[in-house]
Amino acid sequence: MRLERVELRRLRLPLVAPFRAATGAQADRDLLLVRVTTDLGEGWGECAALGEPTYTSEYTEGVRHVIRAHLLPRLLGRELRGADEVAEALRSIRGHPMAKACLEMAFLDAELRARGESLARHLGAVRPTVECGAAVGLQDSVDHLLEACARALEAGYRRLKLKIEPGRELETVRAVRECFGPVPLQVDANGAYELEDLDRLARLDEFDLLMIEQPLAEDDLRGHAELARRLRTPICLDESITSPRMAAAAIAAGACSIINLKAGRVGGYLEARRIHDLCRAQGVPVWVGGMLETGLGRAANLALAALPGCTLPGDLSAPDRYLARDLVDPLPMQDGRLPVPTQAGVGVSVHEEAVRELTVDLEVVAPERPMLRRP
Ligand code: NPG
Numbered sequence: 055m056r057l058e059r060v061e062l063r064r065l066r067l068p069l070v071a072p073f074r075a076a077t078g079a080q081a082d083r084d085l086l087l088v089r090v091t092t093d094l095g096e097g098w099g100e101c102a103a104l105g106e107p108t109y110t111s112e113y114t115e116g117v118r119h120v121i122r123a124h125l126l127p128r129l130l131g132r133e134l135r136g137a138d139e140v141a142e143a144l145r146s147i148r149g150h151p152m153a154k155a156c157l158e159m160a161f162l163d164a165e166l167r168a169r170g171e172s173l174a175r176h177l178g179a180v181r182p183t184v185e186c187g188a189a190v191g192l193q194d195s196v197d198h199l200l201e202a203c204a205r206a207l208e209a210g211y212r213r214l215k216l217k218i219e220p221g222r223e224l225e226t227v228r229a230v231r232e233c234f235g236p237v238p239l240q241v242d243a244n245g246a247y248e249l250e251d252l253d254r255l256a257r258l259d260e261f262d263l264l265m266i267e268q269p270l271a272e273d274d275l276r277g278h279a280e281l282a283r284r285l286r287t288p289i290c291l292d293e294s295i296t297s298p299r300m301a302a303a304a305i306a307a308g309a310c311s312i313i314n315l316k317a318g319r320v321g322g323y324l325e326a327r328r329i330h331d332l333c334r335a336q337g338v339p340v341w342v343g344g345m346l347e348t349g350l351g352r353a354a355n356l357a358l359a360a361l362p363g364c365t366l367p368g369d370l371s372a373p374d375r376y377l378a379r380d381l382v383d384p385l386p387m388q389d390g391r392l393p394v395p396t397q398a399g400v401g402v403s404v405h406e407e408a409v410r411e412l413t414v415d416l417e418v419v420a421p422e423r424p425m426l427r428r429p
Contacts, residue, residue, distance in 0.1 A: 055133070060090050121157065184356055187213035207234065223243075331405060340366075372387060
């Protein structure tokens with residue numbers, strides 16, 4: 055498999071409303087989209103990185119630079135057995151998992167389209183539909199929070215995830231419990247708490263939550279293990295789990311009993327499957343998280359979410375909950391479940407007109423031609 059040409063497209067996607075988390079707010083989605091042209095055909099990759107480094111240290115402009123300056127020179131013109139060799143070809147570059155994941159996704163899309171195989175089948179999907187949860191960002195009032203939750207439940211989502219931040223978590227969860235009763239509910243702190251907040255976090259036990267996601271900083275396995283000993287509510291880790299080794303270390307340390315899978319955070323869908331397999335072997339449930347992807351990234355996430363160890367609803371809600379425009383046709387949700395794409399490759403068709411209209415900057419990189427910048 056030979057990479058012949060790459061389009062690095064920076065898109066600005068308006069959000070229907072600002073999405074706020076403890077770590078910052080997104081007013082729009084500053085997205086990097088990659089289209090590769092290989093000797094087997096074309097493939098698309100979507101990068102999970104946000105416009106600013108507020109989730110992890112990666113951010114859209116930085117991803118574009120590291121892809122152009124350091125990753126592509128290790129791939130262009132090189133003969134690869136397939137997408138499963140991309141990670142090896144990029145191993146000498148330290149870190150930058152979202153940049154690497156985006157390229158690997160594009161190679162996977164191209165290779166699997168050429169082979170006529172869906173990503174779901176390639177990864178080992180075992181179910182044709184997956185249960186969908188919806189994440190509700192931090193809201194400026196309890197009324198707005200309850201309205202956002204009501205809209206998500208009316209749309210049919212089976213589980214709600216509430217963003218929380220120190221000082222408002224009990225009020226937030228209590229209001230949702232009082233208003234919607236025993237709806238499946240979990241919270242996500244994006245690492246905003248300290249171990250000193252343990253007593254406040256322990257009071258969340260009264261609300262029968264599915265989990266508390268990433269309460270402490272991503273490098274605080276010891277703190278999470280202490281929390282897990284003191285709280286009844288299961289601890290789920292997200293930002294902390296950067297590799298299969300970190301997943302094994304976190305489980306062994308008792309720092310979590312559930313893991314959120316995100317291909318971008320760990321370097322790609324193939325690495326995410328390795329973490330899934332490791333967790334399944336240890337009886338640790340996993341579920342697929344979201345990074346405000348378009349329908350392209352969501353389609354790939356649905357394939358991952360159909361693996362046997364993904365036993366909890368993922369953050370897979372339809373992109374139109376966040377994005378004013380999408381790049382692919384919406385997938386039909388039935389009874390809180392979305393279909394797993396079965397077409398070849400990632401399994402959805404990208405609307406090139408929408409991509410062109412939403413592209414704010416395009417770079418084309420091809421070995422026979424120097425990098426071209428077009429407006
Ligand atoms: O449905 O894509 C979605 C959003 C899910 O809340 C969600 N993601 O940390 O998991 C997270 C969180 C997030 C995304 C936080 C983007 C900050 C920015």
